[in-house]
Amino acid sequence: MLKLNSGRMLYYGKGDVNVYRTYAKPLRAAVIPESSYTGDGNVIFAHNVHFSVSGESLLSSFLAGDNSQVIATDSMKNFILREAASFEGDTTEGFLAYIGDRFMAKYPHIDAVVIRGDRIPFQPLQVAGAEGLEESGLVYRRSHNDRAGAMLELVRGGEEAGAGAGFVSHKCVLSDLQLIKVSGSSFYGFVRDEYTTLPDSYDRPLFIFLNLFWRYADVREALDGSSGRYVPAEQIRDIAHNVFHENKSPSIQFLIYRIGLRVMERFPQLAEIGFESNNRTWETVVEPADGESPGVFTEPRPPYGFQGFTMTRADLPAVAEELKAEASA
Ligand SMILES: O=c1[nH]c(=O)c2[nH]c(=O)[nH]c2[nH]1
Numbered sequence: 001m002l003k004l005n006s007g008r009m010l011y012y013g014k015g016d017v018n019v020y021r022t023y024a025k026p027l028r029a030a031v032i033p034e035s036s037y038t039g040d041g042n043v044i045f046a047h048n049v050h051f052s053v054s055g056e057s058l059l060s061s062f063l064a065g066d067n068s069q070v071i072a073t074d075s076m077k078n079f080i081l082r083e084a085a086s087f088e089g090d091t092t093e094g095f096l097a098y099i100g101d102r103f104m105a106k107y108p109h110i111d112a113v114v115i116r117g118d119r120i121p122f123q124p125l126q127v128a129g130a131e132g133l134e135e136s137g138l139v140y141r142r143s144h145n146d147r148a149g150a151m152l153e154l155v156r157g158g159e160e161a162g163a164g165a166g167f168v169s170h171k172c173v174l175s176d177l178q179l180i181k182v183s184g185s186s187f188y189g190f191v192r193d194e195y196t197t198l199p200d201s202y203d204r205p206l207f208i209f210l211n212l213f214w215r216y217a218d219v220r221e222a223l224d225g226s227s228g229r230y231v232p233a234e235q236i237r238d239i240a241h242n243v244f245h246e247n248k249s250p251s252i253q254f255l256i257y258r259i260g261l262r263v264m265e266r267f268p269q270l271a272e273i274g275f276e277s278n279n280r281t282w283e284t285v286v287e288p289a290d291g292e293s294p295g296v297f298t299e300p301r302p303p304y305g306f307q308g309f310t311m312t313r314a315d316l317p318a319v320a321e322e323l324k325a326e327a328s329a
Contacts, residue, residue: 002054002112002155010062011114013052014073018120019084021045027090027225027232032266035238039225042090044140046120047149049080051099055111069109079103091230092117093150093172093222100154111156112168118149118175119233146177148233150222170219174233177210178280179241183291185249205297208252209278212236214263217271229269239263252277252307260311274310 001009024045029038053071060066080099087098100113122140126133151171158166188200214231216222221229240259249255256275263273280300288295 001114001153004054004056004059006059008059009054010058011052011054012058012073013050013114014076014080015050017049017051017077017080019047019049019081019117020120021047021084021087024095025088025090025225027230029225029230029232029235030228032235032239034242034262034266035235037232037234037238039232040090041124041137043124043137044122045095046122047092047095047117048120049096049099050116051076051080052114053103053107053110053112054114055109057109057111071107071110076103079106089223090225091222092119092148093152093170093219094224096150096152097154097167097223100152104154104156113154114151115154116149116151118173119147121145121147146237147175149173149175152219167219170222171213171215172222172231172233173214174210174212174236177212177237177240178207179210179244180205180207180282181244181249185255187251189250203291205282205284205295206249206252207280207282207300208255209280210240210256211276212240212259213274214270215272216269218269221269231267231270235266236263239266252279252305253309256307256309257311257315260309261315264311264313264316268313270313272310272312275308277307279305279307 001011003009022044024042026041027039031038053076057069061070079102083099083102084095087095089095089098096115096117100115103113104110121143123143125136125139125141127136127139150173152167153169155166155168158168182205183203185204185206186202187204188202190196190198214236216231221227222231224230239262243259243262244255247255247258249258256277260273260275264270282297283300284295285298286294286296
């Protein structure tokens with residue numbers, strides 16, 4: 001967030017601006033082995049937008065009640081909704097950059113904009129057609145599952161190149177991914193002392209809530225799918241569940257690191273990936289006799305555990321070494 005000359009910080013804006021844009025340009029994504037996701041028709045290109053502005057000229061509105069430079073947040077909402085009609089791109093990041101750029105161009109006394117958009121997901125549906133099931137293209141199902149999103153910070157004359165206003169930071173996100181692995185996770189070997197009551201677990205039903213975020217080395221590759229370098233959140237999601245499936249994890253800490261490594265390997269255009277995870281492991285009521293026999297579980301009691309981790313491309317050589325050692329063993 002922009003710091004004013006006085007060292008102060010100020011911002012104001014509008015949240016929960018729901019923009020249901022129809023018939024945006026379809027996104028075509030490069031295929032990766034872990035995912036069947038190939039793109040999005042973008043027939044419904046919907047976002048929940050959170051928009052804020054900052055600038056020296058706004059200080060007097062806080063200090064003296066002078067509204068002469070204040071753009072009403074109601075007008076911001078109208079600007080976002082109306083300008084969405086002329087957006088010609090195919091990605092969330094591109095949409096946010098478009099709105100941010102146009103706003104800065106229209107209002108020269110605004111020094112900085114922070115814009116976040118969470119995609120409101122609508123899933124395509126199949127209907128019976130002449131040759132079996134086919135995509136409706138008209139009817140969609142609102143999904144309340146995980147969702148993609150992004151945040152861009154634009155500052156007039158900022159450092160990274162962009163059209164008009166400069167990017168100073170960006171963050172792409174996948175929020176609220178909830179994954180359960182019913183068998184194949186353990187947690188043991190942790191510090192055991194007078195405060196420890198948790199038993200070792202060699203096979204637990206691991207339920208995790210995950211927020212993932214990532215940054216590109218060059219943010220411009222995120223703005224337009226035709227760069228061929230766009231990283232869809234859906235493919236990051238699919239990598240997460242592949243890695244969860246493949247690995248017997250000794251902890252959530254190790255699991256998220258492995259997910260991050262795979263994402264970094266797949267997408268050389270990314271500079272950073274990060275995680276916020278929650279442990280929602282089901283509480284065992286009736287212990288299964290072995291791996292696939294019946295068990296009964298219930299919601300874990302609060303409080304819950306959490307982890308946070310960020311990693312960069314510098315983490316990759318360690319894995320290359322490890323794989324080499326495994327191959328020669
Ligand atoms: O994967 C885990 N990591 C922890 O740090 C932890 N702590 C805990 O009680 N359970 C778990 N599980």
